[in-house]
Amino acid sequence: xxxxxxxxxxxxxxxxxxxxxxxxxxxxxxxxxxxxxxxxxxxxxxxxxxxxxxxxxxxxxxxxxxxxxxxxxxxxxxxxxxxxxxxxxxxxxxxxxxxxxxxxxxxxxxxxxxxxxxxxxxxxxxxxxxxxxxxxxxxxxxxxxxxxxxxxxxxxxxxxxxxxxxxxxxxxxxxxxxxxxxxxxxxxxxxxxxxxxxxxxxxxxxxxxxxxxxxxxxxxxxxxxxxxxxxxxxxxxxxxxxxxxxxxxxxxxxxxxxxxxxxxxxxxxxxxxxxxxxxxxxxxxxxxxxxxxxxxxxxxxxxxxxxxxxxxxxxxxxxxxxxxxxxxxxxxxxxxxxxxxxxxxxxxxxxxxxxxxxxxxxxxxxxxxxxxxxxxxxxx
Numbered sequence: 001x002x003x004x005x006x007x008x009x010x011x012x013x014x015x016x017x018x019x020x021x022x023x024x025x026x027x028x029x030x031x032x033x034x035x036x037x038x039x040x041x042x043x044x045x046x047x048x049x050x051x052x053x054x055x056x057x058x059x060x061x062x063x064x065x066x067x068x069x070x071x072x073x074x075x076x077x078x079x080x081x082x083x084x085x086x087x088x089x090x091x092x093x094x095x096x097x098x099x100x101x102x103x104x105x106x107x108x109x110x111x112x113x114x115x116x117x118x119x120x121x122x123x124x125x126x127x128x129x130x131x132x133x134x135x136x137x138x139x140x141x142x143x144x145x146x147x148x149x150x151x152x153x154x155x156x157x158x159x160x161x162x163x164x165x166x167x168x169x170x171x172x173x174x175x176x177x178x179x180x181x182x183x184x185x186x187x188x189x190x191x192x193x194x195x196x197x198x199x200x201x202x203x204x205x206x207x208x209x210x211x212x213x214x215x216x217x218x219x220x221x222x223x224x225x226x227x228x229x230x231x232x233x234x235x236x237x238x239x240x241x242x243x244x245x246x247x248x249x250x251x252x253x254x255x256x257x258x259x260x261x262x263x264x265x266x267x268x269x270x271x272x273x274x275x276x277x278x279x280x281x282x283x284x285x286x287x288x289x290x291x292x293x294x295x296x297x298x299x300x301x302x303x304x305x306x307x308x309x310x311x312x313x314x315x316x317x318x319x320x321x322x323x324x325x326x327x328x329x330x331x332x333x334x335x336x337x338x339x340x341x342x343x344x345x346x347x348x349x350x351x352x353x354x355x356x357x358x359x360x361x362x363x364x365x366x367x368x369x370x371x372x373x374x375x376x377x378x379x380x
Contacts (some may be wrong), residue, residue, distance in 0.1 A: 013030055020189040109358040121305045161262050163290070164359040168335065169212060169271040171292060172200075173311045176263040177238035180221045183258070183292070184212040184271045192333015193378075201239060205230040206271030207255045210333055211298075231256050238263050244284050246272040249299070257285070263365050268314070271321070274299045286313040289367055296322030296338035306347030315367040316374055319344055324378040341375065348373065 162174035168191055169184035182200040186193065187210035195214065199221035205228060207211045213230075220226035227234055231254055233242045244257040250260065255272030268285050269292045277285070291314035293305055298321050299309075308315050323338040330336050345352065352373045360376065 043284070060065075105254065159264050159363040159365075161265050161267075161362050162359065163318070163362055165197070165318070165378060166358075167191065167195070167324075168197075169206060169269075169292075169294065169379055171269070172198055172319070173260065173262060174265070175237065175239050179237040179239040179262075181239060181241070181260060181262070182218050183269045185218050185219070186211050186215045187214040190214075190334055192327070192331060192335045200226060201236055202226075202234055202239065203228045203330075204241060204256075204258045204260075204269065206246075206257065206269075207249060207253055209253070212271060226343045229258070244268075244270075244281060246270070246281070247274055249274065255299070257286075259285060265362065267292065268312070270294065270308070272299065273305065273308065276304060277311070282311065285312060288312060289316065289364070290314060290362065292320055293317060293342055294321035295319035295344035298338060302339050302343035303347040306344050307352075309348060309371075313371055314361075315370075316372055317348075317350065318374055318376060322333075326379060345373070 019276070027263050054192060073240060113339070118264075119367060124336065154162065158176050160176055162172070164172040164174055165183075166185075168186050170186055173181040173183070173184045175181075179202070180198075180200045181202045181204065182198060183204045184206050188195040190210040195217050197217070199219045201221050201224060203215050203218055203226065208230065215228050218226070227236075229241055231245070233240070235241075240261040242259045242261075244259060246255045246257050250252055257268060257270040257272055260267040260269060266286075266288055267290045268288045271292075273294055291309060291310055291312060295301060295302055295305055302322075319341055321338065322341045322344065323335055327335050329340075350371050350373045351368075352375065354375045354377075356377055358376050358378060360374070
């Protein structure tokens with residue numbers, strides 16, 4: 001060890017004479033320091049840019065990303081919530097009018113009717129109802145296929161059948177399984193009645209006249225296929241239709257009735273009835289839960305039609321094809337020339353229940369123990 005003279009301002013220091021590692025020039029340290037500073041500046045700038053783009057930074061719900069107007073998602077949210085726009089918000093479906101159950105009072109509700117549809121036939125018009133109601137599926141087809149004032153269709157009751165009188169011999173029937181049947185659609189101008197617009201899977205025709213055969217007024221139900229039956233049968237879903245030959249009219253045109261098995265109920269629609277039934281026809285019709293029979297003198301006199309109802313002994317009778325009280329005798333169209341309901345009633349011994357509605361919902365539990373007449377009010 002050798003002594004190195006100390007500077008006047010510092011105490012003596014012992015230094016080793018063993019060679020150490022080479023000392024870096026001062027410029028190298030300066031360059032390294034500058035590089036570190038540049039890297040720190042770049043890192044700080046990248047963090048500021050990330051905070052501005054919304055990928056990091058504020059985790060407060062409802063905070064807004066700079067310059068974009070988009071809500072920043074709260075921390076922990078992996079999927080952005082969809083924005084609510086007018087097109088994504090469905091209006092609540094309009095509620096239809098409640099139907100009256102057989103044996104009960106007429107229902108009422110707050111349903112609204114849609115605007116009138118274009119006319120069908122030489123006069124009169126069709127009215128398109130609001131489809132469905134509070135039970136309706138908002139994603140279902142939006143074609144207006146239910147008659148006016150028809151209550152919402154629901155599958156809650158697997159035994160319930162909907163029966164709506166649309167005027168003359170025309171009924172809208174809806175099965176528990178969702179199959180729609182329209183009987184004897186009429187031409188509005190011929191009848192002098194407004195034919196309501198509706199859709200159907202099956203259409204039955206009793207006789208090929210404008211009062212029973214205006215099938216163009218009925219469209220396919222919600223875009224499904226439509227089948228017209230004139231003297232033929234069909235099976236669709238929980239509905240089976242079988243024709244009953246009822247002879248011919250004065251112009252040798254074949255006339256038919258139809259047995260309609262709809263879910264658990266057996267209906268007979270005798271739109272082509274011209275006189276008393278033969279034993280073979282009575283046997284073909286068999287036991288009936290609901291009989292729909294002409295009562296105003298078209299094809300058969302009212303008292304003769306009443307005699308047919310007495311012989312068939314159905315659980316329930318709904319008269320059709322008569323002049324409603326709201327129509328004046330001799331009024332416009334064929335309906336003004338029909339007989340009033342009283343002519344038919346006087347020929348039957350059955351109890352009568354008058355409904356203040358044009359529709360009823362019917363299940364086996366609603367059937368009376370013995371034959372009763374139930375009248376539906378025409379008008380929508």
